[in-house]
Amino acid sequence: MKLAIPDADVLWDGLPELRRHALTLTVAPGDLDDLHHVNNTVYLAWCEEVAREHALRVGLGTPDLVALGAVPVAREHVIRYHKPALLGDRVRVRTALTVSAGLRSVRAYTLDRANPGDPEGGVRLAECQTEWVWVDPDTGRPRRTPAEVLRRFGFWAPAPPGSQ
Template identity: 80%
Template sequence: MKLSIPDADTLWDSLPSTRRHGLVLTVGPDHLDEMDHVNNTVYLVWCEEVARAHAERLGMGTGALRALGAVPVARQHVINYHRPALLGDRVRVRTALTVHAGLRSVRAYTVDRVNDGDPPGGGVRLAECQTEWVWVDPVTGRPRRAPAEVIDRFGFGVQKQRPQI
């Protein structure tokens, strides 16, 4: 599946709250690299952080998913960087579950600076990310479909699954 980053802002407004989550954080010294801006790997950490917070909010953290027999593992990350974040910046990281299809799910993320004086509502776009997740059995590591409870909890509605052959 070739990933292309959708217009995450349009998606955000059109999705139910069960499919989206956001957090605001402040850039600290430990986020910076030798260029004195947020290191590119930190953006990915923030994306995973907001995804985990989203799952926890819905009662679908790692422990709950293990108990249900399926956990997501990253297959591919795509990040487009637009502007750097600097020490002290307030950063809003949002995620939206955009696709669920069988063994795979896709999350879109936006990372915006939301300092005082930035454009109201949207802030300044720093980066966009998309991650393709594959559902696997936590014991065997083999791919498997997400359980109906997981699909429902994340706002996709209970979907009928085809019998596995």
């Protein structure tokens, strides 16, 4: 699957809350490179952090996923940088779990500067998309996404009471 970064803002607005998560952080000195802006690898670390927080919010931390017999591992990251983040900037990192099909899941991310005086939606710093592949934590072999993962992230609506 060749990843192309979709319009993450459209995705964000159109997805159920269970499939979205956001965090806001402040650029620290350790985030900077020799050019005094946020290092490229830090953006990726922030994307992974918001994805981890999202999973924890729905009760799917690593131990929970291991118990279900499948964990996600990154297959491909695509990042498009627009503007640098600088020391002290507030950065809003959003993720939207956009696709989950069989062995693969795709997350879109947006990273926006959200300093006082910035436009209401912030200033786009970068966009990212990651393709995750589900694997058995013991064997490392590919495994279909567990139904419980799909349910907790809002891909399936809960069954009405008494319908089972």
